[in-house]
Amino acid sequence: MQKVYSRPKGLTDAEFAYCAGCFHSVAHRMIAEVMEELDIIDRTIGVCPVGCAVFMYEYMACDMIEAAHGRAPAVATGVKRVLPDRIVFSYQGDGDLASIGTAEIIHAAARGENITVIFINNTTYGMTGGQMAPTTLVGQKSTTCPSGRDPKQAGYPLRVCELLATLDGPSYIERVAPTNPAGFNRTKKAIRKAFENQLEGKGFSLVEILSNCPTQWKMSPIESLKWIDEHMTKTFPPGVFVDR
Amino acid sequence: MNEMHHEIIIAGMGGQGVMVIGQLLAHAAVLEDKNVVWFPAYGPETRGGTADCTVIISTNEIGSPVSSAPDTLIALNQLLLDKFAPTVKREGLILVNTSLASPPKDRPDCKIVEVPANDIAKEVGNPKAANMVMLGAYVELAKPVTLDSIKASMTDVLPERYHHLIPVNCLALERGAQLVS
Amino acid sequence: MTDKKLMKGNIAVCHGAIAANCDAFFGYPITPQNEIPEKMSELMPQHGRVFLQAESEVAAINMVYGAAAAGKRAMTSSSSPGISLKMEGLSYIAACELPCVVVNVQRGGPGLGNTLPGQADYFQAVKGGGHGDYRLLTIAPWSVQECYEFMPLAFDLADRYRNPVMVLMDAIVGQMIEPVELHANFEIHEYPKPWATNGARGRARNIINSLWIDSAVMEDLNNRLQAKYEQARRHEVRLWEYRTGDAELILVAYGSTARICRTVVDMAREEGMPVGLLRLISLFPFPEREINALAKQGARFLAVEMSAGQMVEDVRLAVNGLTDVGFYGRTGGSVPTPAEILDRVRETLHKPPVMSTQARREVS
Numbered sequence: 058m059q060k061v062y063s064r065p066k067g068l069t070d071a072e073f074a075y076c077a078g079c080f081h082s083v084a085h086r087m088i089a090e091v092m093e094e095l096d097i098i099d100r101t102i103g104v105c106p107v108g109c110a111v112f113m114y115e116y117m118a119c120d121m122i123e124a125a126h127g128r129a130p131a132v133a134t135g136v137k138r139v140l141p142d143r144i145v146f147s148y149q150g151d152g153d154l155a156s157i158g159t160a161e162i163i164h165a166a167a168r169g170e171n172i173t174v175i176f177i178n179n180t181t182y183g184m185t186g187g188q189m190a191p192t193t194l195v196g197q198k199s200t201t202c203p204s205g206r207d208p209k210q211a212g213y214p215l216r217v218c219e220l221l222a223t224l225d226g227p228s229y230i231e232r233v234a235p236t237n238p239a240g241f242n243r244t245k246k247a248i249r250k251a252f253e254n255q256l257e258g259k260g261f262s263l264v265e266i267l268s269n270c271p272t273q274w275k276m277s278p279i280e281s282l283k284w285i286d287e288h289m290t291k292t293f294p295p296g297v298f299v300d301r
Numbered sequence: 302m303n304e305m306h307h308e309i310i311i312a313g314m315g316g317q318g319v320m321v322i323g324q325l326l327a328h329a330a331v332l333e334d335k336n337v338v339w340f341p342a343y344g345p346e347t348r349g350g351t352a353d354c355t356v357i358i359s360t361n362e363i364g365s366p367v368s369s370a371p372d373t374l375i376a377l378n379q380l381l382l383d384k385f386a387p388t389v390k391r392e393g394l395i396l397v398n399t400s401l402a403s404p405p406k407d408r409p410d411c412k413i414v415e416v417p418a419n420d421i422a423k424e425v426g427n428p429k430a431a432n433m434v435m436l437g438a439y440v441e442l443a444k445p446v447t448l449d450s451i452k453a454s455m456t457d458v459l460p461e462r463y464h465h466l467i468p469v470n471c472l473a474l475e476r477g478a479q480l481v482s
Numbered sequence: 483m484t485d486k487k488l489m490k491g492n493i494a495v496c497h498g499a500i501a502a503n504c505d506a507f508f509g510y511p512i513t514p515q516n517e518i519p520e521k522m523s524e525l526m527p528q529h530g531r532v533f534l535q536a537e538s539e540v541a542a543i544n545m546v547y548g549a550a551a552a553g554k555r556a557m558t559s560s561s562s563p564g565i566s567l568k569m570e571g572l573s574y575i576a577a578c579e580l581p582c583v584v585v586n587v588q589r590g591g592p593g594l595g596n597t598l599p600g601q602a603d604y605f606q607a608v609k610g611g612g613h614g615d616y617r618l619l620t621i622a623p624w625s626v627q628e629c630y631e632f633m634p635l636a637f638d639l640a641d642r643y644r645n646p647v648m649v650l651m652d653a654i655v656g657q658m659i660e661p662v663e664l665h666a667n668f669e670i671h672e673y674p675k676p677w678a679t680n681g682a683r684g685r686a687r688n689i690i691n692s693l694w695i696d697s698a699v700m701e702d703l704n705n706r707l708q709a710k711y712e713q714a715r716r717h718e719v720r721l722w723e724y725r726t727g728d729a730e731l732i733l734v735a736y737g738s739t740a741r742i743c744r745t746v747v748d749m750a751r752e753e754g755m756p757v758g759l760l761r762l763i764s765l766f767p768f769p770e771r772e773i774n775a776l777a778k779q780g781a782r783f784l785a786v787e788m789s790a791g792q793m794v795e796d797v798r799l800a801v802n803g804l805t806d807v808g809f810y811g812r813t814g815g816s817v818p819t820p821a822e823i824l825d826r827v828r829e830t831l832h833k834p835p836v837m838s839t840q841a842r843r844e845v846s
Contacts, residue, residue: 069687100681102552114689120679122551123691125574128544131536135548135556136679138532139506143552143681161544164537324488324659331488331661339488339659342598364745366658366738369819 067092071115078278080268081109083235083244084177085116088146091249092119095256101144102136104129108150109183127158130165133172144255146173152182155191155215162217162263169226169260173251176217178293179268187273191215194292199273214292218265222298229254229262230299234290236267236282243295267293304360305335307445308368312353312385313377313398318432322375323354324458325436329450330358338366351381358445373443375435377418378402396439398431414438414481421476427466430473437477448478486661491629491651492517494662495559495585498633500525503670504583505554506532508545510564513597514653515587518559539564543571543584550580551690553678555637559585561653562603563594565611572646573612577692577703581640581673583633584618585649587656588788590815598815599653601737604792607648608766615704617711618648619718620765622736626660634668639718641673643710650765652788654738654817711767720763721772725751729758731830732776734797735786736762739818743786746823755831765793773800784808784830786823788816 064070067089073082092098098119105113107126114121124132129147137145154162154176165172181199182188189199189206192214196205206214218232229251235244244266251262267289269281276284309326313319323339330337341354355368370390376382379402382395386405389395394412397404400419405411416438418431440448451474455467489497495518499507507526509519519535526533532549536542542558549556560568565586575582588603590596605611607620619639623632632649640647679688694700725747726732733743740761750757760776760783762769777783782805785794794809801807810826812818825835 099683102679102681104548111693114691118682118687120682120688121690122548122679123689123693124547125544125570128540128547128571131541131544132548132551134534134541135506135508135545135550136552137548138534138545139549139552139554139556140680160537161541164541327659328488331486337488337661340654341657363741364748365742365820366654367742367817367819369821 065089065093067098067118069116069118073116074112075109076272078269078271078281079109080179080235080266081177084148084175084266084268085113087245087248088148088175089117090245091252094249095252097144097252097256100142101146102140104133104136104145104147106147106149106153108153110148110150110177111184113148127153127156128161129153130158130161130170130172130174134165134168134170137170137172141171144173144252146175146252148175149177150183151176151178151180151190151192155217163221163224166221166261166263167224167226169228171255171258171260173255174261174263175248175251176263176265177268178217178265179270180214180289181270181273183270183273187270192293194288197288216293218263218298221263226261227263227299228260228301231297232265232267232293232295234267234285234295236285240295265293267295305445306359306361307357307373307443308371309356309373309375309439309445310353310368310371310385310388311356311375311377312351312381313432314380315350315352317352317377318429319352319377320354321458322432322436323356325451325454326356326358326446328454328458329446332450332453333446335360335446336363338363340366353381353385373439375439376402377432377435394443396435398435400431414442416477416480418477421480422473425469425472425476427469427473430466430470433470433473434477437474438481440474441478441481448474486663488659488661489626490517490657490659491623491626492587492656493521494626494629495633495649496521496525497664498630499557499583500529501630501664501666501668501670502634502637503555504531504557504633504637506534506546506549506556508534508536508542508549508556508558510536510539510542510560512539512561512564514589514656515559515561515585517656518585518587539567540571543568543575546582547571547575547578547580550575550582551578551679553675553680555581555641557583557585559587561587561589562591562600565603565606569606569612572618573610573614573616574692575646576616576618576707577614578690579644579707580646580690581637581644582646583636583640583649584646585651588650588652590813596815597653599738599788599817600813600815601652601739601788602790602792602813603650604765604787604789607650608768608796616707617766618646619643619714619767620648620650621720621763622650622765623655624737624741624761625655626658626662629655630662630664631668634670638671641671643714645710650737652737715767715770718764719767719769719772721769722761722763724759724761726758726760726776726781728756729781730756731784731827732758732760732781733784733786733823733827734760734762734773734793736765736793739786739788742818742820743823745820746827749820749824750827755827755833757827762793768796768800770800773797774802774804777801777804780805782806782808782830784810784826786818787811788818789813
């Protein structure tokens with residue numbers, strides 16, 4: 058019998074400690090598969106965020122650096138500039154990338170820094186207990202906006218892809234929603250393209266993955282997928298924003 | 302080499318070339334194998350603020366780059382003359398650009414040298430060379446370095462876009478020196 | 483003429499970094515250190531190395547973190563307010579045991595302060611500055627020549643101890659021009675970096691990390707850091723004594739203030755006062771034993787700083803109550819003159835103050 062599914066070489070043997078149904082596991086696996094497919098595991102350096110994926114270095118089979126909260130694009134820049142023939146990616150959540158690290162991501166994008174950024178947007182600070190994130194939807198409840206995000210008090214969610222698409226630096230920006238088989242395939246393709254671009258020296262590539270947080274959203278994994286489709290995609294429409 | 306030690310403060314407005322003549326002195330001192338420190342103080346403005354620098358030239362190793370009582374003040378305008386004249390060492394030397402400032406009356410102990418620097422600079426054909434006239438007068442009086450070393454420092458110290466002014470600068474230096482010799 | 487060149491301290495730092503085989507510079511403009519990124523933008527590409535102007539001091543130190551993690555010699559430079567912004571990154575770099583060099587051309591503070599000379603970042607430099615128990619090895623040049631020579635030393639210390647090194651300057655040392663000899667009289671050692679995250683080819687993967695959930699593991703890291711700092715205390719104390727042999731009063735100072743104090747010592751000696759100078763070159767490690775030994779011989783101390791009194795606390799700890807430790811400081815960009823320090827020396831030794839030029843004129 059043919060083996061059609063096995064653990065990708067880009068992952069270590071460590072078991073994911075993520076909550077059941079969480080997309081971090083999905084995104085990690087896809088990155089690992091892409092590294093294996095492109096045969097770059099032994100020349101890739103990943104930079105992990107502060108947030109639920111803070112332990113990403115336990116799971117990836119490549120060299121990994123743990124960055125301070127929000128600073129991953131600057132750390133990745135430092136690595137890439139001194140080792141231009143290596144493949145460098147950052148992996149960041151919405152609090153990390155779109156709040157405390159806004160300056161770093163905008164300028165890495167503006168410089169057209171030849172790195173790959175995987176952006177996990179799940180509208181919440183999962184690790185610290187479900188506080189309001191820069192991408193929390195209007196009306197969405199969190200532990201720091203218990204009656205729902207009120208724009209009068211807390212402003213509006215930040216659309217990272219749309220913001221970065223105004224810049225001349227980025228080579229590729231896409232937002233994906235892996236909530237169904239088609240979206241799943243689209244996500245894998247986008248991650249692969251974001252790494253291929255770097256191999257081709259095309260410059261800054263970012264994939265925003267609309268993600269779930271069943272635990273903080275207080276939903277079953279299945280319900281959380283529906284919630285992404287019904288609510289998140291209204292504020293954060295999937296699509297290709299830059300491809301050049 | 303005979304032992305010597307000079308502490309000079311050069312002061313004026315930004316744009317008067319205060320820093321440049323300080324650097325010419327410093328460069329000339331290096332040409333003559335003397336020890337030297339040049340230390341600037343600027344106002345926060347890029348243009349039009351005050352500017353002063355301290356130059357210390359010595360045959361000995363130089364300790365403090367800061368002078369509490371300079372033996373010489375080269376003052377290019379009234380404001381800075383008034384500010385620094387009281388700090389000059391007893392029986393020191395004060396060179397006053399009398400085109401723009403009147404000599405201090407409360408330092409009878411000091412040797413006051415009046416140099417109508419802007420007027421002389423106009424005569425030699427470069428009104429901006431008043432700083433060079435002052436420098437020529439000072440070098441002739443105190444002889445911390447030779448006038449030739451100053452001239453030899455011009456190409457290194459001045460930015461290339463001003464190199465065409467070197468002949469007229471040298472003329473201004475000499476006129477300053479002649480005035481006091 | 484000798485082969486000496488006239489240049490600013492800030493420019494000499496750049497030549498020193500090139501001589502030290504610095505691979506990458508990341509910086510951000512702030513006065514009075516702007517000559518460093520400006521000169522580096524020219525020198526680094528000329529030598530095939532990396533220069534990048536970062537979007538902030540925060541980004542710059544994190545780029546240094548990345549380049550250092552990749553096994554390269556990396557540095558940044560800034561001035562006081564910008565150095566405050568780098569403290570988060572420095573804590574991470576120290577915790578990850580990565581080598582790097584940070585130059586601080588100190589200015590007047592606190593707050594935005596001014597662009598004039600200051601030494602009020604002493605605590606921040608020698609006590610760690612960011613969060614957690616870590617130290618920066620800190621060295622303080624006092625001449626343009628040392629601005630050049632201390633860069634290879636800084637990179638060597640950084641690699642040897644796998645720790646960030648701070649070159650603590652001030653606006654006088656950075657801005658003054660002196661003759662400097664750009665010699666090559668130092669050995670540049672290559673340190674193997676098997677820990678570097680530069681791609682796991684032919685080896686197990688490397689991880690650069692400062693997150694240790696298990697308190698025993700985190701404490702082990704702390705113990706390792708402390709053992710390293712103890713080694714530095716034993717081997718890296720650098721100081722220079724001037725006329726201390728018979729001195730009853732020893733001035734303690736570093737950087738440009740030490741230069742000023744050297745002149746004060748000569749002035750005091752001319753007046754027959756037994757005064758010496760202890761010039762600190764390494765601020766961390768602090769010359770605790772050396773100062774204690776001088777105190778045991780009965781010498782008194784006068785700490786002189788461009789701060790409201792920071793280094794003096796370490797002098798007092800070293801003296802440990804054996805003798806008196808006085809303090810003279812100027813703040814906010816004001817520079818102490820030799821004459822005003824001499825007045826404090828006379829006061830300490832119960833001599834009448836030196837008359838000001840003005841007062842002497844009135845008497846005469």
